Amino acid sequence: MLVIENLTKRYGKFLAVDNLNLHIEKGEIFGFVGPNGAGKTTTMKIVCGLLDATSGNVTIDGVDALKNSDDIKRKVGYVPDFFGVYDNLKTMEYMEFFGSMYGMSKEDVDEIADGLLELVNLSDKKDVFVDTLSRGMKQRLCVARALIHNPDLLVLDEPNSGLDPRARFEMKEVLKNLGAMGKTIIISSHILPELSEMCTSIGIMDKGHLITSGHVDEIMNESGGNSKIHIRIADMHGTEKSQPDKTEMTDSIDLEADDNAAAKQEKLKEDTYSRDKDRIQTLLMEQPNVTKVKFTEDEIIVSFNGDEKASATLLKNIIGLGINVSAFYKEKEDLESLFLEITDGGADE
Amino acid sequence: MKNRFKINPILKKEMVVGSRSMKMSWAIMAVSGILTSMVVFVLLITGVTSSYGGGYNYQSLVVLFPVLGCTECGLLSLMVPVITSGSISGERERQTLDIMLTTPISPFSIVLGKLWSAMMIVMMYMIASIPVMAIAFILGGLSWWNLLGLFVMLLYLGIYVGSVGIFCSSIVKKSIAATILTIVIGIGIIIGTALIYYIGYISVNAYYMSTGNASINDYLGPIPVFLFNPYSPIFDFMVRAISNSSIYDIVVSANSGALFSVIYRFWIPISMGINLLISYGFLKMAAARINGKVKRR
Numbered sequence: 333m334l335v336i337e338n339l340t341k342r343y344g345k346f347l348a349v350d351n352l353n354l355h356i357e358k359g360e361i362f363g364f365v366g367p368n369g370a371g372k373t374t375t376m377k378i379v380c381g382l383l384d385a386t387s388g389n390v391t392i393d394g395v396d397a398l399k400n401s402d403d404i405k406r407k408v409g410y411v412p413d414f415f416g417v418y419d420n421l422k423t424m425e426y427m428e429f430f431g432s433m434y435g436m437s438k439e440d441v442d443e444i445a446d447g448l449l450e451l452v453n454l455s456d457k458k459d460v461f462v463d464t465l466s467r468g469m470k471q472r473l474c475v476a477r478a479l480i481h482n483p484d485l486l487v488l489d490e491p492n493s494g495l496d497p498r499a500r501f502e503m504k505e506v507l508k509n510l511g512a513m514g515k516t517i518i519i520s521s522h523i524l525p526e527l528s529e530m531c532t533s534i535g536i537m538d539k540g541h542l543i544t545s546g547h548v549d550e551i552m553n554e555s556g557g558n559s560k561i562h563i564r565i566a567d568m569h570g571t572e573k574s575q576p577d578k579t580e581m582t583d584s585i586d587l588e589a590d591d592n593a594a595a596k597q598e599k600l601k602e603d604t605y606s607r608d609k610d611r612i613q614t615l616l617m618e619q620p621n622v623t624k625v626k627f628t629e630d631e632i633i634v635s636f637n638g639d640e641k642a643s644a645t646l647l648k649n650i651i652g653l654g655i656n657v658s659a660f661y662k663e664k665e666d667l668e669s670l671f672l673e674i675t676d677g678g679a680d681e
Numbered sequence: 682m683k684n685r686f687k688i689n690p691i692l693k694k695e696m697v698v699g700s701r702s703m704k705m706s707w708a709i710m711a712v713s714g715i716l717t718s719m720v721v722f723v724l725l726i727t728g729v730t731s732s733y734g735g736g737y738n739y740q741s742l743v744v745l746f747p748v749l750g751c752t753e754c755g756l757l758s759l760m761v762p763v764i765t766s767g768s769i770s771g772e773r774e775r776q777t778l779d780i781m782l783t784t785p786i787s788p789f790s791i792v793l794g795k796l797w798s799a800m801m802i803v804m805m806y807m808i809a810s811i812p813v814m815a816i817a818f819i820l821g822g823l824s825w826w827n828l829l830g831l832f833v834m835l836l837y838l839g840i841y842v843g844s845v846g847i848f849c850s851s852i853v854k855k856s857i858a859a860t861i862l863t864i865v866i867g868i869g870i871i872i873g874t875a876l877i878y879y880i881g882y883i884s885v886n887a888y889y890m891s892t893g894n895a896s897i898n899d900y901l902g903p904i905p906v907f908l909f910n911p912y913s914p915i916f917d918f919m920v921r922a923i924s925n926s927s928i929y930d931i932v933v934s935a936n937s938g939a940l941f942s943v944i945y946r947f948w949i950p951i952s953m954g955i956n957l958l959i960s961y962g963f964l965k966m967a968a969a970r971i972n973g974k975v976k977r978r
């Protein structure tokens with residue numbers, strides 16, 4: 333449906349989009365993720381024919397988008413990140429205005445607009461002046477407007493920005509419905525958990541580069557080679573597996589209530605703990621796919637870049653090594669932390 | 682899709698919006714007010730001067746025509762920049778332009794739509810001035826052709842100033858800056874043509890001083906530069922209307938060459954043609970500016 337090849341955009345010397353490649357299939361809902369200034373808006377504007385590319389190709393349905401911008405404009409609906417509405421114009425007139433830009437007759441527009449306003453839940457606002465609509469309503473109106481000519485591809489630049497949770501939910505429903513109708517949709521957003529819920533695939537962009545793209549599950553699984561495994565070890569601060577007799581010894585010393593001995597014992601405990609910690613760290617680091625081991629208060633967090641099978645092997649291995657694992661779980665990584673990690677290399681250092 | 686002829690969508694929208702806003706009605710009322718006071722003023726002046734000769738000399742009311750005509754042109758030259766200056770920059774300020782540019786409508790159609798919208802207001806302004814103008818015509822004994830001619834002149838001037846206004850609106854960010862820039866460009870064109878004429882005159886004069894021979898024709902040579910002054914055909918029209926002479930009659934007495942004589946005889950259509958072409962150029966430039974694909978910073 334949409335193919336972007338080697339797309340590069342420079343503003344003067346500044347490289348905003350750098351050799352971007354992207355394939356989006358028909359019917360996909362593609363989430364475009366990236367921090368401010370990543371180049372999402374720039375890419376979207378090029379796709380919509382609002383900006384010229386410095387180099388590269390964009391084809392929509394096999395049509396060269398950079399050359400035949402007139403054909404493309406009939407295929408694409410665009411909801412910009414920031415937009416305004418006109419004063420003294422009513423909702424239905426607003427729709428008619430844009431319909432007439434596509435050469436549609438008033439009757440055609442009215443019929444289609446009825447359905448679209450219903451879709452975006454604005455049927456009761458047909459005779460209201462658009463500048464009096466709330467932000468969320470305007471946003472939804474803009475979506476309806478972008479659909480007036482029945483485009484195949486809908487490009488939405490941060491359609492959720494500035495919306496309250498309720499309005500976001502409604503927007504999400506609208507987009508899900510559109511997805512179900514078979515429209516190809518590109519959404520950029522900073523609200524990542526929502527994207528993962530409604531998108532079929534996502535692309536993560538930073539500083540003009542597409543860092544990764546693919547199906548949501550794939551990306552979550554691979555997660556750029558950085559999932560986290562949390563491991564708890566039974567009584568890591570006290571009990572020492574390596575010296576099973578020591579526990580009883582300690583108890584007997586305690587009975588004597590010797591201050592000196594207690595302090596000694598405490599010191600011993602600490603020593604063994606840190607020795608143990610080192611030992612566990614070394615053992616874990618020796619495991620395949622482990623990139624980093626970090627100790628917290630009561631957990632060990634292992635940065636891990638293997639798949640499900642590999643993590644099963646890891647668990648088997650560390651139990652085999654005699655470490656008393658009491659809990660072992662893979663952090664259910666949402667896009668949010670994935671996003672932070674990918675776009676801000678090593679934020680948790 | 683049956684009829685190919687479709688009213689420009691922007692014009693249609695602006696008419697809906699315009700009919701709801703009070704701005705236009707205020708402008709038209711103000712204009713009628715100004716014109717009425719001009720009439721009263723002229724009546725008073727001519728009344729005073731003619732009373733010496735005994736009896737009211739209606740023929741002197743003929744001055745109402747150039748006075749009102751010039752007032753109308755002057756008001757138009759201020760009003761149209763205000764109307765058109767927000768046409769593109771306003772869309773940018775309101776962030777509605779990008780949406781419009783994702784539709785198949787061409788930038789030139791957008792620009793034309795904006796111009797026609799401004800011209801609708803100009804026409805309403807002309808209609809509103811008819812009653813006052815009629816007094817001048819009836820009392821002054823001018824023909825209705827003159828009134829029609831004046832309206833053609835006003836439309837032409839509206840297109841010219843409107844094109845400059847839309848062009849300015851497309852190159853600056855703020856509407857108010859566009860208004861000022863339009864007026865500055867207008868004044869610049871008037872002063873510029875005069876300056877070029879003056880330089881031409883001086884050089885002919887210098888030539889005469891050094892060689893002692895320069896014909897009157899040489900002196901008149903630089904005059905056609907005023908063809909580029911958009912007000913010059915209006916001036917010629919006024920002269921023709923009230924005095925049965927013209928730039929042609931004034932200049933041709935100097936027995937200028939054949940080419941010049943054609944230029945002077947057809948000053949009005951030639952100058953209007955040139956200036957309408959220039960307007961077209963301004964509109965084209967405006968369209969190129971809003972195309973978005975032009976490097977926007």
Ligand SMILES: Nc1ncnc2c1ncn2[C@@H]1O[C@H](COP(=O)(O)OP(=O)(O)OP(=O)(O)O)[C@@H](O)[C@H]1O
Pocket residue numbers: 343346348366367368369370371372373374375413977978
């Ligand atoms: N017209 C312009 N002129 C110069 N630089 C620009 C222009 N538009 C964008 N840029 C630069 O290009 C880069 C990418 O901008 P873009 O708007 O595409 O980012 P984005 O991913 O949409 O960011 P955000 O999440 O903030 O919307 C930014 O660094 C920005 O400064």
Ligand SMILES: [Mg+2]
Pocket residue numbers: 372373374413489
């Ligand atoms: Mg953006």
